[in-house]
Amino acid sequence: MSDLTLPTQEAPPPSGLAAMVKHARYVIGENPITGLAFALFVLIMLAALIGPTIVPHDPLASDTAVALKPPTAAHWFGTDQLGRDVFSRVVVATRLDFIIAVFSVALVFLIGGLAGVAAGFFGGWTDRIVSRIADTIMAFPLFVLAMGIVAALGNTVTNIVIATAIVNFPLYVRVARAEANVRREAGFVQAARLSGNGEFRILLSQILPNIMPIMMVQISLTMGYAILNAAGLSFIGLGVKPPMPEWGIMVAEGATNIISGEWWIALFPGLALMIAVFCFNLLGDGLRDIVDPQRRT
Amino acid sequence: MLATLGKRLVTVIPTLIGVIIVTFLLTRVLPGDPAVYFAGPAATPESIAEIRKSLGLDRPLPEQFAHYVNDLAHGNFGSSLSTGRPVATEITSRLPASAELTLVGLILSLAIAVPLGILAAVKQGSWIDHACRIVATGGVSLPVFFTGLLLVYAFYYLLGWAPAPIGRLDAFSSAPAQVTGFYLIDSLIALDFETFRASLSQLILPAFTLGIFSLAPIARMTRASMLAVLASDFVRTARASGLNDRTVIITYAFRNAMLPVVTTLGMVFSFLLGANVLVEKVFAWPGIGSYAVEALLQSDFAPVQGFVLAMAVLYVTLNLLIDIMYGVIDPRVRLEG
Numbered sequence: 001m002s003d004l005t006l007p008t009q010e011a012p013p014p015s016g017l018a019a020m021v022k023h024a025r026y027v028i029g030e031n032p033i034t035g036l037a038f039a040l041f042v043l044i045m046l047a048a049l050i051g052p053t054i055v056p057h058d059p060l061a062s063d064t065a066v067a068l069k070p071p072t073a074a075h076w077f078g079t080d081q082l083g084r085d086v087f088s089r090v091v092v093a094t095r096l097d098f099i100i101a102v103f104s105v106a107l108v109f110l111i112g113g114l115a116g117v118a119a120g121f122f123g124g125w126t127d128r129i130v131s132r133i134a135d136t137i138m139a140f141p142l143f144v145l146a147m148g149i150v151a152a153l154g155n156t157v158t159n160i161v162i163a164t165a166i167v168n169f170p171l172y173v174r175v176a177r178a179e180a181n182v183r184r185e186a187g188f189v190q191a192a193r194l195s196g197n198g199e200f201r202i203l204l205s206q207i208l209p210n211i212m213p214i215m216m217v218q219i220s221l222t223m224g225y226a227i228l229n230a231a232g233l234s235f236i237g238l239g240v241k242p243p244m245p246e247w248g249i250m251v252a253e254g255a256t257n258i259i260s261g262e263w264w265i266a267l268f269p270g271l272a273l274m275i276a277v278f279c280f281n282l283l284g285d286g287l288r289d290i291v292d293p294q295r296r297t
Numbered sequence: 298m299l300a301t302l303g304k305r306l307v308t309v310i311p312t313l314i315g316v317i318i319v320t321f322l323l324t325r326v327l328p329g330d331p332a333v334y335f336a337g338p339a340a341t342p343e344s345i346a347e348i349r350k351s352l353g354l355d356r357p358l359p360e361q362f363a364h365y366v367n368d369l370a371h372g373n374f375g376s377s378l379s380t381g382r383p384v385a386t387e388i389t390s391r392l393p394a395s396a397e398l399t400l401v402g403l404i405l406s407l408a409i410a411v412p413l414g415i416l417a418a419v420k421q422g423s424w425i426d427h428a429c430r431i432v433a434t435g436g437v438s439l440p441v442f443f444t445g446l447l448l449v450y451a452f453y454y455l456l457g458w459a460p461a462p463i464g465r466l467d468a469f470s471s472a473p474a475q476v477t478g479f480y481l482i483d484s485l486i487a488l489d490f491e492t493f494r495a496s497l498s499q500l501i502l503p504a505f506t507l508g509i510f511s512l513a514p515i516a517r518m519t520r521a522s523m524l525a526v527l528a529s530d531f532v533r534t535a536r537a538s539g540l541n542d543r544t545v546i547i548t549y550a551f552r553n554a555m556l557p558v559v560t561t562l563g564m565v566f567s568f569l570l571g572a573n574v575l576v577e578k579v580f581a582w583p584g585i586g587s588y589a590v591e592a593l594l595q596s597d598f599a600p601v602q603g604f605v606l607a608m609a610v611l612y613v614t615l616n617l618l619i620d621i622m623y624g625v626i627d628p629r630v631r632l633e634g
Contacts, residue, residue, distance in 0.1 A: 016464045136315035140609045143571025145319075148605035151593050174573040228440055232575055235442050236590045251443055255579065259461065270443035278438035285434075 001176040008221070025292050034286030037089045040279040047094040057085035071264055078264035080253065082243075086265060089245040090272050096246050097276065100157065101226040104164035105219055112169045113215055116176025119205050121184050134170035142167040146229060150238045160239035166227045174183050177219050180212040213291040221284035224277040231273050247273040303523040306622055309613060316609040317580050320602055323363050325358065333380045374606070375594060375599035381432045384603035388585050390608070394465055395479025395577065395584030401481075401500055402507030402576075406565075410512045411558070416520025418527060419546060429516055441572040443452030445579035452502060459502050460495075462580040470495040501579040511573050515558065522557040556627050559619055566615045570608055 062082035071078045077086035119130035137145065149163035159183075183189060184207075192202050231248030233239050240246040242253070247269040254266025340348075349355050353364055368375070374384035417429035452459040460467050465480055473483040473492050480496035515538035526532060527550050535549045574586035581587070585604055 073457070095575055132311075132315070134311065136319060138567075139312045139316050139613055140319070140569035140605065141567045141612050143568075143574065144608045146571075147574065147589065147593065148320070148323050148601060151596075151598060151601045155596075224438065231440055232442065232571075235440075235575060236578055237594050248442075251440070251446065255442075255446055258446050259454060261450075261454050263450050265456075266446050270440065270446065273440050274438055274443065277440070278435070281434060281438055297496075 020290070034289070037279050038283035040275060040282060044094060044098065044279060045274055047091050048098040049095075051091040051094050054087035055085075055091050057088040059084065060243055061085075070262075077268040078262075080250075080265045081257065084243075086250075086268050087255075089250060090247070090268050091117040093247050093250065093269065094244040094272070096240070096244070097227055097230065097248075097273070098158075099232045100161055100164070101223050104161045104168070104226050104230070105223055106167040107161065107170050108168040108222075109215065109219055111165070112172030113176045114119060115169075116173035116250070117180040117203060117207055117211065119173065120177035120180030121180075121207055122199070123184075127177070128149055128175055134173040137166065138170045143229065143232060145239070146233060147236070150233060155238055157239050158231050164226050168226065168227065171222060172215075172218060175214060176211060179214050182208050183207055183210060217288045217291050218222050220280055220287050224280035224284070225281070226239060227273065227277050246278075299560045301624065304571065305617065309617055312612070312613055316606065316613065317366065317369065318362075320606045320609070321362055323605070324598060324602060325354075325361060330455065333377060367459075369581050369606075370373065374603035377600050378597045379592070379595050384600050387588060387600065388603055391583060391585045391588050394582060395573055395586060398500065398503055398576070398582060398584060399507065399573055401504040403505055403511065403565070403569060405508035406515060409508065410515035411519050412510075414516045414558075415523055415546065415551065417516070417520045418523030421524065429520055432575040433513045433517040433520075436546055437451070438463075439508060439509065441510045442575040442579050444509055445503065445576055448502050448506055460498050462502065463499075464581050464583050465499055466492070466495055503576050503582055506576050506579070507569060511569055514561050514565055514568070518558050518561040519554065522554040523550060526554040529553075552626070556623065559622055559626065563616050563619050566612060566619075570612060 061077075062084050064082065069079045080089075107154060115130045115133075119127040140148075146163040146167050149166060150159050153159040165176075180203075189202055189206055192206050193199075197205070229252075230239070231246070234246050234248035235252045237252070240249050242249060244245065250269035251266045251273070254262070254264075254269070257263075257265050264275055353361055356364075372385050374388070376383050377387065380387075400497070413425070413429050413432065417423075417426040420426060454459060466472060470492050471578050473480060473487045473489055474484050476486050481493060482499070484490070484493040484496060527546075532545060532550055535545045540549075573584065574590060576582065577584045577586035578590055585607065587600050589604035592598075592604075
């Protein structure tokens with residue numbers, strides 16, 4: 001994305017890509033945890049891409065003869081109450097959880113990002129309407145609103161994606177609006193205006209590329225929340241239908257067994273969920289350090 | 298102060314109107330015909346039309362909205378399809394259970410996160426600072442339902458210290474006479490220490506689960522805002538004047554660092570009220586969250602709508618209280634308002 005960082009008034013590195021890579025290497029060297037997060041990310045991507053073809057067992061095949069067995073060499077993560085292999089199910093579930101998160105974040109990035117940029121750049125009524133919608137969404141506890149949306153739209157995976165996107169809308173609007181607002185009278189915008197570009201064209205060709213780095217950070221920071229939100233919804237029985245493997249619903253399936261001591265059914269999908277969210281949060285922090293060194297904590 | 302309060306109350310009105318419009322739209326505009334749904338699978342087109350008429354769904358949308366607002370004004374949230382009981386009664390009777398859980402969770406979390414954040418800022422770079430950072434990053438990554446299950450496994454199954462996760466009281470205790478609806482307070486009023494102990498032991502794990510979840514933002518914000526204040530001139534002056542560490546940190550720095558922390562509480566409440574639903578499901582807690590989840594699974598929409606509205610109103614009220622707290626903590630806000 002670095003080719004999109006046109007030199008702005010406040011962007012310090014003039015030498016572009018090389019400086020960016022150097023800075024990235026410096027940040028990773030300074031903070032090896034970001035490196036670890038990146039390794040985890042590669043692992044998650046691999047599981048999502050080729051997981052279903054490499055798992056040792058069919059994630060849907062039940063075998064009651066080996067039901068509720070603790071982890072063994074044949075079943076690394078044990079088996080659940082129907083004798084399905086927990087390891088295979090956890091790996092295969094990666095793709096679904098990842099897809100839900102990616103699609104919901106992409107959706108909110110498109111809608112929330114554009115609405116926010118327009119609100120910050122045009123001001124006036126556009127700003128008032130967009131901000132009012134964002135404020136109204138923020139008036140709800142976000143998970144509760146997501147529940148209500150899925151309940152109203154219908155209990156499907158698509159609607160989980162939509163609900164997760166809607167509850168993230170105010171966050172994207174807020175960031176994009178603030179970033180567009182400080183640039184609306186910037187020198188390069190006025191130059192573009194003077195050369196006869198229309199306002200809408202300036203918005204798309206000047207403002208949007210300039211706020212991309214900040215928006216990328218926002219994306220990776222909200223990926224973790226999107227995964228948590230979707231898993232929470234499927235934990236209470238919304239969206240994903242059994243026997244489809246998904247982390248949230250697998251934890252829910254293992255919840256009844258944990259009281260009688262069969263910990264592995266809920267533990268491994270829960271751990272996978274935790275690691276994925278942790279990885280995205282760390283990546284988001286690391287990415288923010290690279291893009292916006294002033295906000296380092 | 299009263300004038301400020303009045304002004305702030307006026308700003309709540311558009312928010313509440315927005316909330317009511319959204320909860321109304323959730324049922325009426327979105328795809329899926331409620332009449333078909335209420336009529337059940339064996340419905341004929343005539344019976345669907347009949348139901349549509351009786352529900353007022355054949356009227357224009359603004360008229361339906363007026364009806365909805367009128368019902369709300371009379372405290373009528375509709376009735377549950379499966380139990381037939383009015384949603385408003387059910388929510389009011391279950392609200393104390395959720396409120397007690399959320400409040401105890403928040404208190405636990407504040408009691409841990411605020412001192413942790415202060416210590417991390419005062420001893421920057423020490424092991425406690427690193428511990429704070431791990432808590433802050435780890436806490437936001439933990440799915441709250443998963444933490445709850447881990448705690449149940451450790452403290453109920455392995456150690457046997459906690460009772461089974463089956464709600465507010467075990468089978469041998471009976472609920473104390475209702476005064477506040479909070480079992481901890483009611484049992485103390487009734488001087489029934491046995492019930493107090495029983496309800497506390499049921500409460501501690503779910504409250505702790507919620508507490509862990511909200512630790513991270515509070516600890517992170519306390520640390521950051523303490524660091525900013527400790528580096529300021531007036532703290533340097535206080536130190537130079539020979540005040541001891543305790544006075545400088547508690548009286549001078551902490552009071553000034555509290556404002557951003559209180560701001561964070563707004564976001565924390567949004568998290569807590571959502572997480573509450575998941576924790577109630579894990580611990581079979583008979584609050585409004587588990588009521589909504591049961592209704593959701595039976596596609597019973599009136600309770601869900603009532604629940605979403607009640608939660609939003611509660612959240613707006615909490616944010617209002619937080620704003621009022623600013624004035625108490627920081628006199629400058631009072632003057633400017």
